[in-house]
Amino acid sequence: MIHRRGLGLAIPCLLAAPAVRAATTWSIxxxxxxxxxxxxxIAHFAQAATGGDLTVTAGFDAPGGLRSASMPRAVADGVVAAADAFAGAMAPAMPLLGIFALPFLTASAEDARKLWALTRVAVVELLSARGLRLxxxxxxxxxxxxxxxxxxxxxxxxxxxxxTFDATSTATFSAAGATAEAISFADALPRVRAGTIDAVLSSGDGGAGARLWESLPHFTRLDWAWPLSLAFCGNDPLSALPASAQIALGRAAQATETRQWRALDTRIAENATRMATAGVRQIEPDASLAAALRAAAGPxxxxxxxxxxxxxxxxLDQAQRR
Incomplete structure (x- = not known):
């Protein structure tokens, strides 16, 4: 038999126990x-956004097999909370995003900044229509x-x-005489090592360059484009977070974008130095190569x-007139 006094003492103790909110974990x-x-x-964002009710972890090299093209659906379906995806790879589903990798539209970091300022509102609306938050x-x-x-x-x-990395680069190189194929960066590396492709269109930034020069020791400067990647999360998971966590995420996102643009200012010189140290031959193309690609890029x-x-x-018309 349960003693009534004991039961009576137990109930107030349970009621007095403080409610504990379970911390939420996100991955980007x-x-x-x-x-x-x-x-x-994503490493900077994860560190800046972590705290209080939210922990953010960063995953690299296509974890779980996720490539840029499939990341909007993965985030919308809750497979991952957030992703940083190459804009051009998402263009088949959202054609507007192809503007950032159009050949010879941007010729400098300042051009890339201006194009982003011009298109930001449209991109935010495009992602929002798919349940995503930039x-x-x-x-x-x-x-x-x-x-x-x-x-x-x-x-x-x-x-x-x-x-190549999107439909426009594939069509342009094909029109100029190459055998071009749009392949994600993660899938391109095994093909390079197997010898089934001869070249890769890429900036080869950071560790990406280190992996490329193992098999591809020449880099031809093209100034093809100064493209963008977009980081986004799901609207619903964001709205479900406590207000403090939402504010922290917003601040982390703003700080990360500032950091990324600043990093670009010195990145090209840093990459060139790393290439030279690794023995990569950096080539300035002759006029015929640039002319052929520009002619193919127009249509x-x-x-x-x-x-x-x-x-x-x-x-596009506004960007070309700037």
């Missing part, structure tokens, strides 16, 4: 190495060609098996504008 992922700009960005952007250094053999002229493009850019609709075409 990228398909790039930890030492690339996107990798550094956190911050990561700018990339300009892309060039990493290759097994030197690529210096238009003639060197003939039959070149090159990894491709016009085709993109048609797929991006009136809003995309208008943004």
């Amino acid at each position: 992922v990228t398909e790039y190495p930890a030492t690339s700009l996107p990798g550094e960005g 956190l911050y952007v990561t700018p990339w250094p300009p892309a060039g060609i990493w290759s097994r053999n030197p690529v210096t002229s238009a003639a060197d493009l003939a039959g070149l098996r090159v990894r 491709v850019t016009q085709a993109w504008a048609r797929t991006a609709g009136a809003a995309g075409a208008d943004l």
Whole structure:
């Protein structure tokens, strides 16, 4: 038999026990190495956002097989809380995002900043319509060609098996005579090592470059584009967080974007020094290569504008007139 006095004492003790809120854990992922700009960005964001009711962890090198193209769906479905994805890879589902990697549209970090300022509102709305919240952007250094053999002229493009990173770069290189294939960075590395592709279109930033120069010891400067990656989370998980955690996330996102743009200012010189130390031959192409790619890019850019609709075409027109 339970003694009534004992039961009576137990109940007040239980009622007096303080409620404890369980801490929430988020993950933010990228398909790039930890030492690339996107990798550094998610590490910075995770550290800055962690505290109180929220812990954020960073995952690199496509954890769980996640590539940029599939990250919006993964975040919307709750597979991961947040992701940093290459904008061009998401363009098949959201054509407007292809604007950041259009060939020869941006020729400097300042151009990339201006393009982002011009398009930010449209991108926020585009992501919001899919249940996603923009956190911050990561700018990339300009892309060039990493290759097994030197690529210096238009003639060197003939039959070149090159990894490209989106539909516009694939169409442009194909029109210029190469055999181009859009492949995620994570999937390109095994193909390079197996010898089934000869070249990779990429900035080769940070640790990404270190992996490329193992097999591709030449880098041809193109100033192809200064593209962006976008970091985003799900609207619903964000709204479910306590107000203090939401404020912390917002501050962490703002600080990370500031950090990423500042890092770009010195990144190109740092990458060039690392390439030189590693013995990478850095090539300035002749006029024929640039001319061939620019000629091929014109119709491709016009085709993109048609797929991006009136809003995309208008943004492109504004960007070209700046």
